[in-house]
Amino acid sequence: MQQPTYYEEVLRKGYSRRDFLKFATMMAAFMGLEGTAIGQVAKALETRRRLPVIWLHFQECTCCSESFIRSSHPIVADILLDQISLDYTETLMAASGFQAEAAMRDTIKRYNGEYILCVEGSVPMEADGVYCMIGGKTAMQVLEEAAEGAKAIIAWGSCACSGCVQAAKPNPTSATPIHKLVKGKPIIKVPGCPPIGEVMAGVIVHLVTFDRIPELDNLGRPKAFYSKRVHDTCYRRPFYDAGLYVESFDDENAKKGYCLYKMGCKGPVTYNACGVTKWNGGTSFPIQSGHGCIGCSEENYWDNGRLYERASSFAGFGIESTADKIGAIALGATTAALLGHAVMTNVRKHKMIYDLEEEGRADEQQLNAEP
Amino acid sequence: MSKRIVVDPVTRIEGHLRIEAEISDGRIKDAYSSGTMVRLLEEILRGRDPRDAWAFVGRVCGVCTSIHSLTSVRTVEDALGIVIPPNAELVRNIMDCALFMHDHVVHFYHLHAMDWVDVVNALKADPKKTSEIAQSISHWPKSSPGYFSDLQARIKKFVDSGQLGIFSNGYWGHPAYKLPAEINLIGLAHYLEALEWQKEIVKVQAIFGGKNPHPNYLVGGMACSIGLDDVSGINAERLALVEQLLHEGKTFIEQVYLPDLKAIASYYKDWGAIGGGLGNYMVYGDLPFNGYRDPASYKFPSGVILNKDLSKVLDVDLRKDDEVQEFVTHSWYDYAEGDQKGLHPWVGESKVRYTGPKPPFQFLDTEQKYSYIKTPRWKGHAMEVGPLARVLVGYARGREEYKEAVDGLLKDLDVPVTALFSTLGRTAARGLEASLVSRWGLDFYYQLISNIKSGDTRMANMEKFNPDTWPAKALGVGHAEAPRGALAHWINIDSGRIANYQLVVPTTWNASPRDASGQLSAYESALIGTPVIDENQPLEILRTVHSFDPCLACAVHLYDEQGSPISRISVVGD
Numbered sequence: 025m026q027q028p029t030y031y032e033e034v035l036r037k038g039y040s041r042r043d044f045l046k047f048a049t050m051m052a053a054f055m056g057l058e059g060t061a062i063g064q065v066a067k068a069l070e071t072r073r074r075l076p077v078i079w080l081h082f083q084e085c086t087c088c089s090e091s092f093i094r095s096s097h098p099i100v101a102d103i104l105l106d107q108i109s110l111d112y113t114e115t116l117m118a119a120s121g122f123q124a125e126a127a128m129r130d131t132i133k134r135y136n137g138e139y140i141l142c143v144e145g146s147v148p149m150e151a152d153g154v155y156c157m158i159g160g161k162t163a164m165q166v167l168e169e170a171a172e173g174a175k176a177i178i179a180w181g182s183c184a185c186s187g188c189v190q191a192a193k194p195n196p197t198s199a200t201p202i203h204k205l206v207k208g209k210p211i212i213k214v215p216g217c218p219p220i221g222e223v224m225a226g227v228i229v230h231l232v233t234f235d236r237i238p239e240l241d242n243l244g245r246p247k248a249f250y251s252k253r254v255h256d257t258c259y260r261r262p263f264y265d266a267g268l269y270v271e272s273f274d275d276e277n278a279k280k281g282y283c284l285y286k287m288g289c290k291g292p293v294t295y296n297a298c299g300v301t302k303w304n305g306g307t308s309f310p311i312q313s314g315h316g317c318i319g320c321s322e323e324n325y326w327d328n329g330r331l332y333e334r335a336s337s338f339a340g341f342g343i344e345s346t347a348d349k350i351g352a353i354a355l356g357a358t359t360a361a362l363l364g365h366a367v368m369t370n371v372r373k374h375k376m377i378y379d380l381e382e383e384g385r386a387d388e389q390q391l392n393a394e395p
Numbered sequence: 396m397s398k399r400i401v402v403d404p405v406t407r408i409e410g411h412l413r414i415e416a417e418i419s420d421g422r423i424k425d426a427y428s429s430g431t432m433v434r435l436l437e438e439i440l441r442g443r444d445p446r447d448a449w450a451f452v453g454r455v456c457g458v459c460t461s462i463h464s465l466t467s468v469r470t471v472e473d474a475l476g477i478v479i480p481p482n483a484e485l486v487r488n489i490m491d492c493a494l495f496m497h498d499h500v501v502h503f504y505h506l507h508a509m510d511w512v513d514v515v516n517a518l519k520a521d522p523k524k525t526s527e528i529a530q531s532i533s534h535w536p537k538s539s540p541g542y543f544s545d546l547q548a549r550i551k552k553f554v555d556s557g558q559l560g561i562f563s564n565g566y567w568g569h570p571a572y573k574l575p576a577e578i579n580l581i582g583l584a585h586y587l588e589a590l591e592w593q594k595e596i597v598k599v600q601a602i603f604g605g606k607n608p609h610p611n612y613l614v615g616g617m618a619c620s621i622g623l624d625d626v627s628g629i630n631a632e633r634l635a636l637v638e639q640l641l642h643e644g645k646t647f648i649e650q651v652y653l654p655d656l657k658a659i660a661s662y663y664k665d666w667g668a669i670g671g672g673l674g675n676y677m678v679y680g681d682l683p684f685n686g687y688r689d690p691a692s693y694k695f696p697s698g699v700i701l702n703k704d705l706s707k708v709l710d711v712d713l714r715k716d717d718e719v720q721e722f723v724t725h726s727w728y729d730y731a732e733g734d735q736k737g738l739h740p741w742v743g744e745s746k747v748r749y750t751g752p753k754p755p756f757q758f759l760d761t762e763q764k765y766s767y768i769k770t771p772r773w774k775g776h777a778m779e780v781g782p783l784a785r786v787l788v789g790y791a792r793g794r795e796e797y798k799e800a801v802d803g804l805l806k807d808l809d810v811p812v813t814a815l816f817s818t819l820g821r822t823a824a825r826g827l828e829a830s831l832v833s834r835w836g837l838d839f840y841y842q843l844i845s846n847i848k849s850g851d852t853r854m855a856n857m858e859k860f861n862p863d864t865w866p867a868k869a870l871g872v873g874h875a876e877a878p879r880g881a882l883a884h885w886i887n888i889d890s891g892r893i894a895n896y897q898l899v900v901p902t903t904w905n906a907s908p909r910d911a912s913g914q915l916s917a918y919e920s921a922l923i924g925t926p927v928i929d930e931n932q933p934l935e936i937l938r939t940v941h942s943f944d945p946c947l948a949c950a951v952h953l954y955d956e957q958g959s960p961i962s963r964i965s966v967v968g969d
Contacts, residue, residue, distance in 0.1 A: 101587045199434070362507070
């Protein structure tokens with residue numbers, strides 16, 4: 025019997041050609057390839073041995089695992105049955121207790137240097153690590169054991185990338201991200217609370233299909249998903265440019281889908297794929313559903329201002345001083361004046377973005393600094 | 396001569412749970428439940444904007460995602476006297492129904508099923524016979540012999556690869572597995588189908604809350620404005636998608652989940668007499684049909700049942716300082732006035748101090764403190780919370796929908812009502828509840844449509860959103876029914892900031908260690924008497940523990956780790 029291709033599998037499962045192309049296009053974009061990469065993707069998916077994966081859970085809420093299983097392309101059942109061998113994950117694995125630990129030890133030994141280590145959660149370093157213990161060991165002891173023979177490490181979500189909520193001030197357990205604890209291993213950071221499911225699946229598929237790590241930015245994040253600001257990919261951006269804002273939740277402007285900047289939207293200082301990939305199979309994303317971005321993929325976002333406080337002036341925009349002015353102008357302005365303003369701000373922003381990209385400045389702190 | 400065994404990590408749950416059990420003559424004589432991770436979020440919340448609290452506490456749990464955020468906005472609205480528009484109530488309810496549908500299905504298939512379904516044994520099934528059985532229990536269309544033989548071939552290839560992945564080292568072939576191979580194959584098929592389905596129902600939360608897990612909430616209502624004449628708002632297209640998703644969810648629960656549950660349960664009726672435990676059940680109530688402030692309209696009525704006595708339902712008051720109290724006698728915390736006393740959450744204090752063995756260790760010292768989970772009590776009683784509690788309270792309160800569902804199931808399985816007080820009862824109640832909730836989700840949806848049709852498009856009440864409008868001091872309490880049971884938050888607001896925030900969550904009730912008087916909590920109590928055929932493969936422990944659907948990140952959420960005494964807050968205000 026001939027083995028069906030990934031594409032045939034997808035069709036057999038009732039997914040459309042459009043779904044498949046969406047996935048393939050994403051992967052092609054990932055690699056900077058043209059549409060011809062589709063064949064390569066499909067072939068790799070059907071012939072390789074499943075990639076061994078150990079998925080650890082430390083200080084976390086399991087939202088990353090939950091997001092992962094929500095991936096629409098590929099669907100998680102196919103990832104688990106055809107692409108990876110998820111040999112240890114406390115969320116889904118059948119075995120418990122020492123049989124679970126044995127499964128992990130077995131993979132560490134048998135696939136030394138070949139398995140991928142996924143980490144969900146931060147590691148508490150306070151009080152000799154007793155704030156997170158698994159099988160009688162501290163999280164740090166478990167991490168050291170599993171990291172040693174890993175080919176690469178994926179830091180899932182903001183907990184593993186920057187400590188997330190438990191690392192918010194005063195970080196009482198000294199919740200520590202993975203890159204500060206493991207040295208000498210490639211680490212792919214996939215921040216977000218949680219990261220988008222399709223982004224997580226995309227990172228896994230990239231590793232399986234191309235047998236190498238996706239290109240990362242200078243903070244260690246896959247460029248494919250974290251090189252654009254939510255603000256720059258937001259469909260409400262034209263309202264921002266035109267100075268049209270929601271002034272209070274559920275006001276007339278909210279019903280018209282105006283910009284949420286004044287409601288505290290952190291889109292201007294947040295790098296993520298929400299505006300393009302969107303959430304839950306492309307259903308929506310926070311701004312589309314009327315709430316500002318809370319900046320969950322940015323380091324220390326819990327301490328970067330309150331939720332409903334406007335993002336303070338962000339790189340080169342000088343926005344804090346002008347938002348009200350723009351709003352005031354917009355209210356009484358003629359269409360011509362509005363358009364003129366929009367064109368001006370766009371030119372200014374495009375130059376600024378271009379400059380920052382040229383300088384390779386993706387770090388948020390640097391971005392927040394005035395040039 | 397008893398032997399102590401340890402199950403750590405307990406997998407297929409949320410978070411980090413450890414069970415130690417004393418086994419003698421093939422039965423559990425004593426059991427200890429320990430939460431082994433803590434994040435101390437309460438300390439982090441202090442001093443922050445109360446309007447932001449929903450986002451922080453939402454991150455307590457990504458499995459029962461949204462429920463802490465919902466409870467939090469209710470808590471802050473209670474403190475500030477904010478009444479939200481009916482549409483916002485309905486949207487919150489619809490999102491909540493989607494959560495329950497998702498959570499219960501995922502629990503049954505992905506967290507619990509492998510305690511009853513032997514995956515490897517499914518390879519021995521006859522696809523034709525499997526098809527006949529599947530078609531005899533349900534109209535679900537994916538039931539042809541070809542469907543099952545394709546699946547079997549796929550699983551065979553998977554097993555032959557030698558890489559068993561998530562199925563590695565399961566207790567396959569354990570004598571406590573009782574299902575025929577054909578039902579094992581149906582279970583496995585639906586494991587995979589449910590994995591595909593679950594990503595759909597959560598889209599309901601994404602439509603209103605922007606994303607899932609961790610959708611957005613708003614103090615004062617919801618941020619998703621109704622804008623029938625704009626592409627950005629909740630318009631006819633968005634609403635149509637919600638309706639479709641709710642319908643599809645209801646169909647999956649009725650045609651897949653419930654028939655599977657009944658088919659599997661009919662082979663495990665002996666578990667209707669195992670794992671009962673406390674016999675005390677508590678519900679705070681939720682899913683208001685006429686607003687959160689009208690408890691009589693709750694689809695989940697509140698109440699307490701003691702000693703399995705269904706003839707009497709007592710009332711719960713979360714504001715009274717002698718009802719809900721937390722103890723730390725066996726938890727790794729110190730109370731200023733000693734560890735024997737219980738404290739109401741509004742005056743709650745906690746200073747974490749780990750006194751357990753130095754890791755790596757083999758056993759906990761269970762005579763002393765042995766968990767990061769505190770021990771809550773209601774008027775001194777240990778309580779079980781969760782779907783079984785809700786179904787029993789609804790049943791005991793004589794609600795027709797509950798009676799119909801419960802009596803129907805008991806008749807189908809041919810078991811007495813007392814079989815509900817068990818591991819099987821807990822698992823069955825979750826399925827009945829999922830079915831009820833899937834109907835209510837549509838009821839709430841049609842009510843929302845009818846409101847909009849009559850011209851009411853309000854989604855948020857922003858009158859008191861500005862902190863300038865708040866009193867200097869305010870106390871609030873908010874509650875919800877989480878998929879795992881009764882949930883409440885308590886807040887103290889001082890000068891526009893959080894002075895204290897406390898959560899007492901379902902798994903705190905169920906998974907806590909014993910209290911000052913040595914009373915066991917729900918897990919520990921339910922495990923006692925459970926048979927364990929093979930102490931190296933304690934499948935039976937997993938069955939009972941999983942029947943509660945543990946959520947440890949919720950149970951061990953918070954707590955102040957700094958040595959400084961926490962400001963004591965008076966219940967009556969000062």
